[in-house]
Amino acid sequence: MTKIPAVRYLLQAFNLFVFMALIAAFSAGPSVRQLDDGLAVITLAFGHAGQPVRACHVRTPDELAALAPNMRAPMDCPRERSTIKVELEMDGKIILDLTIPPPGAFKDQGVDVYQNVEVPVGRHEFTVRMNDNALVDGYTYTDSYTVDLAPAQLLFIDFNQRIGGFTFN
Amino acid sequence: MKSSANPIKRVYLYLEEWFNLSFGKEWNPLYHLGPLTIFFFWIALISGLYLYIFFNTTVEHAHASLEKIVHGHVLGIGSLMRSLHRYASDAAIVTILLHVFREFSQDRYRGTRWYSWFTGIPTLWMVVLLGITGYWMVWDELALYISMSASHLLDALPVFSDSMARNFLPGNLSDRFSTLLAFLHLLGQPMFLVFMLWFHVKRLTHVEISAPKGLAIGCLIALTALSIYMPALSHAPVNLSKVPTEIHLDWFYLNIFPLLQYWSPGEIWLLVAGVTTFMLFMPWLPKKNEGLPAVVNLEHCNGCGQCVFDCPFDAISLQARTDGAKWKSEVIVHPELCAACGICTGSCPSSTPFRKKKEGGSLKTGIDMPELTLDTFKQQTDEVLGKLTGDNKIVAFGCKHGYDIEAFSAANVGTVHLFCTGMMPASLAEYALKNGADGVVVSGCRSGDCYYRFGNHWMDLRIHGERQPALRPRVDRERIKILGGAEVDGKKLHQQFALFHDSLAQKNTTPSPTTAKEVNHD
Numbered sequence A: 001m002t003k004i005p006a007v008r009y010l011l012q013a014f015n016l017f018v019f020m021a022l023i024a025a026f027s028a029g030p031s032v033r034q035l036d037d038g039l040a041v042i043t044l045a046f047g048h049a050g051q052p053v054r055a056c057h058v059r060t061p062d063e064l065a066a067l068a069p070n071m072r073a074p075m076d077c078p079r080e081r082s083t084i085k086v087e088l089e090m091d092g093k094i095i096l097d098l099t100i101p102p103p104g105a106f107k108d109q110g111v112d113v114y115q116n117v118e119v120p121v122g123r124h125e126f127t128v129r130m131n132d133n134a135l136v137d138g139y140t141y142t143d144s145y146t147v148d149l150a151p152a153q154l155l156f157i158d159f160n161q162r163i164g165g166f167t168f169n
Numbered sequence B: 001m002k003s004s005a006n007p008i009k010r011v012y013l014y015l016e017e018w019f020n021l022s023f024g025k026e027w028n029p030l031y032h033l034g035p036l037t038i039f040f041f042w043i044a045l046i047s048g049l050y051l052y053i054f055f056n057t058t059v060e061h062a063h064a065s066l067e068k069i070v071h072g073h074v075l076g077i078g079s080l081m082r083s084l085h086r087y088a089s090d091a092a093i094v095t096i097l098l099h100v101f102r103e104f105s106q107d108r109y110r111g112t113r114w115y116s117w118f119t120g121i122p123t124l125w126m127v128v129l130l131g132i133t134g135y136w137m138v139w140d141e142l143a144l145y146i147s148m149s150a151s152h153l154l155d156a157l158p159v160f161s162d163s164m165a166r167n168f169l170p171g172n173l174s175d176r177f178s179t180l181l182a183f184l185h186l187l188g189q190p191m192f193l194v195f196m197l198w199f200h201v202k203r204l205t206h207v208e209i210s211a212p213k214g215l216a217i218g219c220l221i222a223l224t225a226l227s228i229y230m231p232a233l234s235h236a237p238v239n240l241s242k243v244p245t246e247i248h249l250d251w252f253y254l255n256i257f258p259l260l261q262y263w264s265p266g267e268i269w270l271l272v273a274g275v276t277t278f279m280l281f282m283p284w285l286p287k288k289n290e291g292l293p294a295v296v297n298l299e300h301c302n303g304c305g306q307c308v309f310d311c312p313f314d315a316i317s318l319q320a321r322t323d324g325a326k327w328k329s330e331v332i333v334h335p336e337l338c339a340a341c342g343i344c345t346g347s348c349p350s351s352t353p354f355r356k357k358k359e360g361g362s363l364k365t366g367i368d369m370p371e372l373t374l375d376t377f378k379q380q381t382d383e384v385l386g387k388l389t390g391d392n393k394i395v396a397f398g399c400k401h402g403y404d405i406e407a408f409s410a411a412n413v414g415t416v417h418l419f420c421t422g423m424m425p426a427s428l429a430e431y432a433l434k435n436g437a438d439g440v441v442v443s444g445c446r447s448g449d450c451y452y453r454f455g456n457h458w459m460d461l462r463i464h465g466e467r468q469p470a471l472r473p474r475v476d477r478e479r480i481k482i483l484g485g486a487e488v489d490g491k492k493l494h495q496q497f498a499l500f501h502d503s504l505a506q507k508n509t510t511p512s513p514t515t516a517k518e519v520n521h522d
């Protein structure tokens, strides 16, 4: 092997230095800011299926006779679900207003909600209202919560069918 | 023939020259980007195994267990291992991108090489995904940022019916998911990566897996120094009631996520799909016409297998003899794999210009290129030899991928163009010297960097008598000059050419003992 001149080792060290500097520069930065100072985040996120669009109906003997024998179910229930309407209010002002029709070819599937809203820190009263039933005017669920939001705090609003309302985390 | 390189190729060539100056061609990192990447994978594997011994993969304990590794191990070994793991992974991305740049700028991705390019792209994505799951497993604020961003992206796909994003909200975070992540990062993805790499190089022969020792040691020292100077750190542990405000991103792996601040998930997917599709189809934009594949002449093939061994693209294989000749084997060419480099013609022991032709027939060999047969370029050599006038007559054999040898032509210098210098049977140099030439120049790609992977290397070894079919020992090596250079190396090559010319002139005026030991070589 030919002898490697010392200056070549210096060049190699220089090249490796540049390589490492490149890694150092981009392995943990430049940083990205997700949220400006003085803001907190409200996350409204839940999955929920709306109520059927109509009430079920008991078929009369005549109606049953008109159906094919394998289709003669005594109850006639619609597959289609109601559109979900949700509204989030902060200190009396509406900050989120969603109307989400049920997905699916037969409009029979549950709705997924995931929304972030950035709000100023401080004490606020939040009210969430939802209508999940086309047969009812106005809201089927309403919940309120007052909280003192710290900078970068995440307030998570979930809907829990078992509890029968919204939870604030 | 092209006279100047396009700007992208120029940038590459200058970079390569700079590294040749610093590292020499044996250690030039650009000549070993694949193996160098694999070396970084090795560092990541070994440091990763160390971390794995002490790491707790649950959401609750991951961050704390890593902090203990980083701060609690003797001599800072834990911190060193963690930093090496991160920085070697970053280094791999740099070398992969350079690898892609090299293959692209040198036009080594079209034609039969579409296969390596095409399989390279999912391989790169797999590496990136491996990095993402790695950062995710830490369950710090960065991991939460990845969780939220990734789930937004995944939710936009029609694949998952349930929202993923909701899984990362307070109370929903599950250890089922962290177990899945650990499985992916520790076993699933690495194994898949090895499998994909095997695929990636399947159509190449003599694939270099280990980087040159000196280069590897240099990189390891540099990575260690960086790890000590700037140890890799975690973000604060995940806190689900607080939004991570400032994220120190690893841009080598996580560069896609910040786009979410500007674009919708759908638009980002469109970008990713668009870039991927475009890259996958690049080998056909436009398609490269390789030329007609090599053809075997069974009457001149004894099945020695030298061409099988020398073909850089695994396009030739041995099989049992089919023509009843006394030999055991014969070879067949797989046309779809053949890059039409002609290297096999140069490796066939039957390729010799000294052979007697049959009356009115042509010079035949075991394996030949239909578009430039041995017979044709031997005839061209004869014509050139016939036309040379003056002192110090030189025949220059050149390839179409290196510097254009036409620039050397003069009354006493004639040129013969080949597909690759590896196409030249070493005996052709002897033939030229015996038939009127005072010197022979063989000019191909830069040494160490053959367009067809090994052409100039095999040729060099044959001329030095170190590879079959070798140039006979008695041929005066001082009359043979091997040059290597790209389009941008004209000045240097002309200087070397002039020196060779002068040395021939001196030799011709002062007749010296003809037993020369060394080939002229830079």
Ligand code: HEM
Residues within 6 Å of the ligand: B033, B034, B035, B037, B038, B096, B099, B100, B103, B108, B109, B113, B116, B117, B118, B120, B121, B123, B124, B127, B197, B200, B201, B204, B206, B207, B208, B209, B453
């Ligand atoms: C993920 C890490 C990768 C590794 C470790 C790797 C490794 C390698 C190796 C070892 C070779 C053989 C080189 C030789 O011996 O001449 C090779 C060839 C090649 N790679 Fe990769 N590769 C990677 C990614 C990629 C990517 C992302 C692309 C392009 C999109 C790519 C394109 C190619 C091409 C076109 C060749 C053929 C070169 C030739 O035929 O001369 N590779 N790669």
Ligand code: SF4
Residues within 6 Å of the ligand: B293, B294, B310, B311, B312, B313, B314, B315, B316, B333, B337, B338, B339, B340, B341, B342, B343, B344, B345
């Ligand atoms: S021309 Fe090149 S690629 Fe084709 S068979 Fe011969 S050595 Fe292989």
Ligand code: SF4
Residues within 6 Å of the ligand: B296, B300, B301, B302, B303, B304, B305, B306, B307, B308, B330, B331, B347, B348, B349, B350, B366, B367
């Ligand atoms: S090198 Fe020539 S003789 Fe040997 S197997 Fe190939 S074609 Fe046949």
